[in-house]
Amino acid sequence: MWTPVFPAAARRAGLAAALAASLGACSPGAPEGVDKQVLDNAISQRIGDPNTCVLIGKAGSGEVVYRYNTHVACGRQLPTCEGGSAVSADDMLEAVAKGGPEIAVSCPTVADRSRSVGWAAGRVPGRDLVYAAVMEGDKALPGRVMADRIERAFVEAGVQPAR
Template identity: 55%
Template sequence: MTRAAAALCLTALLAACSPRAPEGVDRAVLDEAISVAIGDPGTCVLIGKGGKVVYQYGSHMVCGRELPACEKPGLRTVDDLLKSAPTSGPARTASCPSNPDGSRGVAWAAGAIQDTDFVYAAVMEGERTPPGIVIAEKLGAAFARAGLGPKQ
């Protein structure tokens, strides 16, 4: 098997294993809306329903990182946050430095996607990371533009 064929097979296998998108939502449109709102190589967004991830924006490497939890000592992953995402009310957000000298930051946001039975969790880490509350606001608008929740 040639390298190109092997790479194509691996890509197809990984795509088959990755969560697609909530039913009725075009994954490409959702990817683009999130990319425009908060897209960054250090960003991960998960959407879940009934304890199951139905969509992932960001690489498995980024989404699997353990980063400072901010509101309590210790580390967590975005999947940990998704499991405890609020199902109603305002989004839960947090932000803090992600390294000892404070030159990088991490921001977390999790909550219900308005007018749906989906929840989301997001993390962004980098040198110019906006606060978690900004991420939550931008994601709310991105979800609506992609057809999730109320129309804008």
């Protein structure tokens, strides 16, 4: 019986393509009626950073419909700045989706205060959606500034109406 032998480079390329396709299929797009690229660009211009994560999910369930940045950036455990244990952006989205309070807070993440974390989370006005955003690092924005900038990005991208 003949078994085809594929060169190692071809096998690796095929595996890489299959992995990319499977990851793309799992990644959320954007809220209904919103162009993902426009939303990505609006967020990038206002709070974009390698250590930034923005999630939009359905109110009630917290099902993610949009993710800005990677699962790694969004899954980092960071202080809540309100006591308690560290949480991820996914945890924060789930909490606000289930009726938790809106937040816009920040605090240091290291003892010498050279790095900080900013959190912003709440309802998306005019939609049955919620969001959670986190930024950590030496250039992290305060939570209140993040909330204001995210709102402007959401308005520009058509996620929410202008107030």
